[in-house]
Amino acid sequence: MATKQQAQRRAAGSRAAVHRPKPQSANGTGRDHDAEREIGLDALVGHAGYAVRRFQLWIFQDFIKTLAAVDIRPTQYSVMTVIGANPGLSQMAVAKRLGIERARLVHLLDSLEARDLVNRIPSATDRRSHALHLTTSGKAALAQFRRLAAEHERHVAEKIGKENRERLLQILAAFT
Amino acid sequence: MATKQQAQRRAAGSRAAVHRPKPQSANGTGRDHDAEREIGLDALVGHAGYAVRRFQLWIFQDFIKTLAAVDIRPTQYSVMTVIGANPGLSQMAVAKRLGIERARLVHLLDSLEARDLVNRIPSATDRRSHALHLTTSGKAALAQFRRLAAEHERHVAEKIGKENRERLLQILAAFT
DNA sequence: TATTGTTATACTCTATAACTATA
DNA sequence: TATAGTTATAGAGTATAACAATA
Numbered sequence: 001m002a003t004k005q006q007a008q009r010r011a012a013g014s015r016a017a018v019h020r021p022k023p024q025s026a027n028g029t030g031r032d033h034d035a036e037r038e039i040g041l042d043a044l045v046g047h048a049g050y051a052v053r054r055f056q057l058w059i060f061q062d063f064i065k066t067l068a069a070v071d072i073r074p075t076q077y078s079v080m081t082v083i084g085a086n087p088g089l090s091q092m093a094v095a096k097r098l099g100i101e102r103a104r105l106v107h108l109l110d111s112l113e114a115r116d117l118v119n120r121i122p123s124a125t126d127r128r129s130h131a132l133h134l135t136t137s138g139k140a141a142l143a144q145f146r147r148l149a150a151e152h153e154r155h156v157a158e159k160i161g162k163e164n165r166e167r168l169l170q171i172l173a174a175f176t
Numbered sequence: 177m178a179t180k181q182q183a184q185r186r187a188a189g190s191r192a193a194v195h196r197p198k199p200q201s202a203n204g205t206g207r208d209h210d211a212e213r214e215i216g217l218d219a220l221v222g223h224a225g226y227a228v229r230r231f232q233l234w235i236f237q238d239f240i241k242t243l244a245a246v247d248i249r250p251t252q253y254s255v256m257t258v259i260g261a262n263p264g265l266s267q268m269a270v271a272k273r274l275g276i277e278r279a280r281l282v283h284l285l286d287s288l289e290a291r292d293l294v295n296r297i298p299s300a301t302d303r304r305s306h307a308l309h310l311t312t313s314g315k316a317a318l319a320q321f322r323r324l325a326a327e328h329e330r331h332v333a334e335k336i337g338k339e340n341r342e343r344l345l346q347i348l349a350a351f352t
Numbered sequence: 353t354a355t356t357g358t359t360a361t362a363c364t365c366t367a368t369a370a371c372t373a374t375a
Numbered sequence: 376t377a378t379a380g381t382t383a384t385a386g387a388g389t390a391t392a393a394c395a396a397t398a
Contacts, residue, residue: 042261051348085218172227
């Protein structure tokens with residue numbers, strides 16, 4: 001399959017190896033392309049989704065870097081935070097609240113449980129479900145994670161500005 | 177491995193199957209947990225990353241849904257838009273501009289080329305690289321994608337408000 | 353030596369489906 | 376029959392490393 005595609009590509013190339021004048025970019029700069037700069041985004045500039053995606057990449061990378069010493073990723077942090085604030089929650093409840101697939105939460109909890117941060121305790125009222133709790137060391141660890149997460153949040157404020165960060169939180173409050 | 181974890185889980189369960197009064201949530205609501213509502217997010221509320229992640233999930237899902245008829249995903253749209261605005265760009269240049277791994281761009285272009293939307297033409301000046309162009313049908317298709325993407329963008333404006341959307345674009349302009 | 357495009361691998365994440373044990 | 380947790384699989388997406396052709 002890949003071989004076929006490659007063959008087609010080469011074939012298409014050999015009949016089209018004409019050097020044409022480079023067309024102007026649609027953003028009106030008219031600079032050269034492969035010069036590594038001034039590459040226009042055109043319609044992408046007006047799309048909230050594109051900006052949000054790039055911002056999320058930056059913010060998650062900073063979170064991961066800032067909490068690298070404790071080896072905690074954003075989703076793990078969110079799971080521990082919700083369990084810490086609502087002990088006894090079932091896996092379904094946590095999954096629904098955070099918008100995580102319940103199948104994925106299984107593995108997340110497996111790793112948190114293996115690190116003795118979270119406990120699965122059989123529910124007394126429904127033997128199908130588990131009541132989730134932070135362990136003693138999980139509570140202590142979460143306190144530290146929180147301090148590091150606050151540091152990360154300061155990075156965000158430095159990056160986009162204190163007021164902009166607050167405005168952003170206001171605008172997106174409906175999605176939490 | 178999974179079997180071992182399961183065994184540990186059951187063991188831990190059998191010695192901890194005590195019914196305790198449900199602790200209050202940390203956000204002070206004090207409601208029941210598994211009642212499917214009023215589950216506190218605690219520290220998560222103050223984290224830009226969490227709000228941004230939830231928003232991005234929503235926005236990408238709406239984009240995918242709105243452009244489902246033409247089977248175009250956000251990344252494919254961004255690649256076609258940048259090539260359309262800067263014809264002749266190399267794969268490296270596109271990858272760098274959009275923050276995509278060059279290895280991943282290979283597969284993205286394979287599928288766009290298979291659909292006759294994009295062409296890889298051997299560069300006249302550097303025989304290692306390909307000059308990327310939209311095909312004739314790719315240009316026509318992109319015009320349609322753009323109309324659908326504009327419709328999606330209206331959904332965003334409806335969801336968070338016209339002014340908020342514009343404020344968001346301003347705040348995140350540095351990340352594009 | 354370095355870079356471009358490619359292939360390959362691994363790990364994360366999303367989306368499903370199916371199984372079990374309970375309800 | 377429906378639900379909670381689990382297992383499995385497939386597809387995106389991210390992160391690397393290595394290779395051939397070329398610079």
